[in-house]
Amino acid sequence: MKLVRYFPVAVSSIRANKMRASLTMLGIIIGVAAVLIILGVGRGASEDILGEVASQGTTRLTISPRTGSNGDSAGSSVETLTMGDVRTLSDPAFHPDVRQVAPQYGGSIQVVAGNENTRARVTGTTAAYADVHKLEIAEGRFLTEDEITQMSSVIVIGTTVATDLFGRTQVVGESVRISGEPFTVVGVLEESGNAGFGSNDDSGFIPIGVAHGRVFNVPRYRGEYVVTSISADAVSEERVDAAEQQIEQTLRLRHGLGADDDSDFSISTQASLLDTIGSVTSTLTLLLSSIAAISLLVGGIGIMNIMLVSVTERTKEIGLRKALGAHTSDVLLQFLVESLVLTLLGGLIGIAISYGAAALVSRIPGFPIDVLIGIDALVMALGVSAGCGLVFGLYPAMRATRLDPIVALRYE
Numbered sequence: 001m002k003l004v005r006y007f008p009v010a011v012s013s014i015r016a017n018k019m020r021a022s023l024t025m026l027g028i029i030i031g032v033a034a035v036l037i038i039l040g041v042g043r044g045a046s047e048d049i050l051g052e053v054a055s056q057g058t059t060r061l062t063i064s065p066r067t068g069s070n071g072d073s074a075g076s077s078v079e080t081l082t083m084g085d086v087r088t089l090s091d092p093a094f095h096p097d098v099r100q101v102a103p104q105y106g107g108s109i110q111v112v113a114g115n116e117n118t119r120a121r122v123t124g125t126t127a128a129y130a131d132v133h134k135l136e137i138a139e140g141r142f143l144t145e146d147e148i149t150q151m152s153s154v155i156v157i158g159t160t161v162a163t164d165l166f167g168r169t170q171v172v173g174e175s176v177r178i179s180g181e182p183f184t185v186v187g188v189l190e191e192s193g194n195a196g197f198g199s200n201d202d203s204g205f206i207p208i209g210v211a212h213g214r215v216f217n218v219p220r221y222r223g224e225y226v227v228t229s230i231s232a233d234a235v236s237e238e239r240v241d242a243a244e245q246q247i248e249q250t251l252r253l254r255h256g257l258g259a260d261d262d263s264d265f266s267i268s269t270q271a272s273l274l275d276t277i278g279s280v281t282s283t284l285t286l287l288l289s290s291i292a293a294i295s296l297l298v299g300g301i302g303i304m305n306i307m308l309v310s311v312t313e314r315t316k317e318i319g320l321r322k323a324l325g326a327h328t329s330d331v332l333l334q335f336l337v338e339s340l341v342l343t344l345l346g347g348l349i350g351i352a353i354s355y356g357a358a359a360l361v362s363r364i365p366g367f368p369i370d371v372l373i374g375i376d377a378l379v380m381a382l383g384v385s386a387g388c389g390l391v392f393g394l395y396p397a398m399r400a401t402r403l404d405p406i407v408a409l410r411y412e
Contacts, residue, residue, distance in 0.1 A: 014345075024306040025346035027299020028388060032350025032381045033290050035296070037357050040371035042285025048369045049277055058237050058270045059099075060132060061244055063230040063251070066266045067132055080255060080264045082224035083208075091234060095250065097243040099235045102129040103227040105211050105218060111157075111204060112177040113165035114216065120161045122178060122204040123212020132233045135200065140172035140187035143207060147186075151209040156187040160201035178206075179215050198316055240269055296388060300345070304392040307339055339393025340386060347385025353377060 014021040051083055065081050086103040089095055106123030129135070130142040136160070147154050155176060162169045162185075165176060184207065192199040194323045212218045212225040219226055244267050288322035358371035 010162065010254050014341060017063055020306060021342060022049060024303055025028050025299075025349065026341055027295060027302045028343050028346030028385055029299075029350045029353065030383060031293065031299050032347050032352040032373045033357070035379055036351065036354035036373050036381055037371060038288045039285060039392060040354065040358055040373040042288065043372040043374065045287070046278060047180055047372065048283035049281065054273070057197055059232065059234040059240055061232045061240065061247065062268050063232065063247060064228075064268070064273045065265050066262075066264055079226040079228075080221055081227050081230055081251075082221050083227065084222070085214075085225040085251060085254060086227065087255060089230065089247060095243070095246045097235050097239040097246055100128040100132050100233045102126050102132045102231045103131065103208055104129070104218065104229050104231065105208060105217060105227045110269060111161060111165065113174065114175075116162060118164035118166045118202075120157070120202050120204050122155075122206060122211070122215065123214070124206050124208040125209055127232065128233075129205065130230045136190035138188050138190040139170060140185070141203060142187055148207045148209065151213070153183045153210065154206070155183040156189065156205045158189045158199075158201040158203045159191040161204055162188050174283060175395065178204075181214055197404040293384075296384060296409070300343075300388040300392040303339055303342060303388065307335060307393055313356030336393050338388065340389035343381070343385045343389030343393075344401060347382050350385075351381055 024299060028223070051309075052393045063081060065079055083103060087100055089098060090101045092098070101123055104123050105126050106125075108119055109122050110117055111122065124146050125128075125143070125144050127145050129136070135142065137156075140156070143154065146152075155178075157171070157176075159169050163170045165171075166174060169191075171185050171188060171189050175182050176185060177183070189200050192201055198317055206215065232243065232247060234240045246265065247267060252263060255264055257263060354373060358373055361371050
């Protein structure tokens with residue numbers, strides 16, 4: 001094939017002008033490396049977040065008060081979810097596809113131990129919360145049903161709270177104060193290893209009755225304490241939709257909503273959350289990759305400029321080849337192959353740099369995500385590199401074919 005025959009010619013030309021070839025490839029190298037690293041970071045972040053969500057179970061449903069409901073144009077949350085709703089949803093006779101229900105009411109508050117203090121997200125809940133949210137306990141235990149019923153002053157804390165207050169995580173039996181009231185630590189959560197999405201390291205959990213009556217100034221709605229959200233666990237992944245329908249019907253009846261009224265609450269599932277997160281991370285990755293791809297465009301223009309210079313420098317050579325019988329297609333292929341070799345070499349070096357960066361990042365202690373570069377990204381990088389070589393090498397190659405042999409031979 002003519003195409004293969006011109007590869008040694010292209011390599012010889014590149015070797016004869018090493019510095020010029022290196023500078024020419026630099027734009028492609030930077031562009032390919034930047035795109036691959038950004039794609040890898042995006043994919044790593046997406047898998048990390050999706051893994052965190054999936055680890056909390058795919059059967060969980062979260063019921064929240066809907067923002068701006070009941071004609072509220074101010075956009076504030078309407079607190080209509082109550083403990084009465086929680087008790088009703090916990091009835092298996094009317095909700096056969098709902099396995100467990102756990103209410104939550106909480107907020108950010110100061111937690112004190114001796115002379116140390118830290119701000120933590122303290123949530124009042126029930127014993128079912130640990131199972132619904134798939135919490136793992138490093139030491140001690142979670143809240144018990146007896147402690148919930150008796151409104152005991154006990155707390156389960158995350159590892160960050162424990163180390164901030166005590167400098168260690170073996171703190172079961174220690175005492176902390178919240179709003180001036182002492183609480184006994186009965187458990188410490190397993191470290192999530194991630195300070196971002198889904199982390200409970202800076203959290204604390206207390207009985208829901210204690211949160212309502214003694215820690216937070218909780219309002220009532222229709223005689224019942226309100227809750228900030230309700231978590232429910234479906235009996236199986238296949239019955240999540242059925243559980244959602246049962247919960248929706250019950251809450252609409254309890255809240256006195258008519259057929260034409262909008263719900264004053266919203267129900268989200270882990271599956272819908274996974275879809276939303278995946279869509280958002282994919283969009284952000286695509287946006288950042290598009291910005292990084294601009295350097296590929298710049299690199300391609302650089303290649304075209306250098307190839308035009310190369311055509312000018314080799315005018316006499318082109319004239320001699322054409323005078324000796326070289327066809328227009330031969331001259332065209334010679335310069336196209338040279339451009340293609342430059343971009344492919346640049347692409348391969350860019351791939352090597354991106355893999356080196358990924359390996360380096362993986363060795364950084366505590367770095368939250370991995371840089372995941374897939375085969376599809378490599379194929380795309382090589383394809384784009386080759387495409388740049390063909391597109392930006394075409395005009396210089398065509399210009400070389402248009403040279404008149406007589407004029408070219410006279411060129412100095």
